[in-house]
Amino acid sequence: MAAIETRSLTKRFGDVVAVRDLDLTVEEGEVYGFLGPNGAGKSTTINLLLDFMRPSEGSATVLGHDAQAESRTVRERIGILPEGFSLYDRLTGREHLSFTVDAKDADDDPDALLEQVGLSAEDAERRVGGYSKGMTQRLALGCALVGDPDLLILDEPSSGLDPNGVSEMRDIIRSQADRGTAVFFSSHILSQVEAVCDRVAIMQAGELVAVDTIDGLRQANGGGARMTLTVDAVPDLDFTDVPGVTDATVDGNRITLSLADDGAKAPAINHVENAGVRLTDIETSESSLEDLFTTYTSGSDARRVEEEVDA
């Protein structure tokens, strides 16, 4: 049984098609990144899964239950962090958690949840009207974890969090995944998806343009590694005979090589050293998800954003 399955899911608002003919499957226990620029239809898709909106065509099941007809059963077993939500200003953090525990008929300890999402006991006694965006987000995540859900649906979970909070969010997602919880989360911030996801889907203008693992996406785009060699003097070299090197450019005393795979690194370095020049630095970079994302969503060539990796 899939955690999420949509069949030809379509949502129109008047003449505008927000989601078109979406077929998506998220397996049980899987961490699934849902990617796309703002306005691509990610939130609409999530709203359809949560029964906040009703599809124009097609259907969706969540944990094997119809998202519309059995929405209550679905909500008993999932935790959500929706887009554009707000809390009840007059209630304290702790009151939010106990209200959620009551509604879900669960027996979670509010203190344990507070600790898990990084809210102090003093924070919990305050009314949430005075919470920052980050604290609000943490509390809402705490509420989502109530009742040990089988699936977490998180819409832009890191929005409003500082870098520290983002990394904590990632840890929470990982630890939930380790317990067998499936996590479906959307983002337009790519590094977050890359770090935790088993698979990603990329959405663009209401349509799914790619579904794969991160590695799979890289490979499908010929996106191996790149390596930049800094040398004391640039030799007159031809790399066409070196296996795995697909491109070479020279800029000053730096030689930048495109590699089909990591195995090409050693032969390329040997090739340079055999020419009698001294290597002063080696940098390698993988083509980032950012590149792939740009490829899929702009339709033009990948704009490469370097991610420095120690050589």
Added chain:
Amino acid sequence: MSWSVVARKDFEDAARSKMLWAITALFVVFTAGTVYAFDRIMEQTATTALQTLTLPAGLVIPITALVVAYLAIAGERETGSIKLLLGLPHTRRDVMVGKLVGRAGTVVVATVVAFAVTTAVLVGLYGTVPLVEYLLLTLLTALFSAVFVGIAVGISAATATRSRAMAAAVGVFVVFQILWDYVPMGIYYLIEGSIPTGGPLPPWYFLAVILNPKNAYSTASALFLPESLTGSMAERVAGEVPFYLQDWFALGILIAWLVVPVALGYVRFERADLG
């Protein structure tokens, strides 16, 4: 019972925000004050004093109920807290019922407390209270409170924003409290070409009057109180008094006002896309 979680939270919110205490105090002042004031200006018995209670109730309950409940759902839609609420195992019907019960509970509690305080005033003035009539009037008034909470919750469910909910609530208030008095007269003018005078009037004229929940409430009180609007109606109706001008029919009108707006609001809410 999922709706009861929603209802309890709503009621606790009202108590927490002091709204419950404020409207209870308001109701006490209006009901006990009216009984006292009538006693000063005219000869009253405990029973006729009871009758005068429908006046302040008809005046103060509609506006209070509308204020208490018009944001019940529209407010949560506008801020987005409805997404957390509906993300829990609550259906939209649970939310609707819970909001109706929670907010009606607030107004009903204020009503019951105000009536209880008024009992003390009645006992002080007349030494006695007609208990059965008194309890029935309390029940009827509680129903009347629930009617206006229901109208407000129905409006709130049918609208997506605070401002629209407020416009609709103000509209309801103006129509029932101010404009309605002119409706039967206007219809009469359109049909007869003249303004109704003191003489006998056709039965539908009075039906138009009691279709207003406020008038249905005071008419229905004649089921157990000696005199009411209907008493004077029966004398002014041209010909036979039809069934729809009987006191019990007014009670039916009141119940319809409780059910229909909530049902219509629910239908719209159930189909709405919550952005």
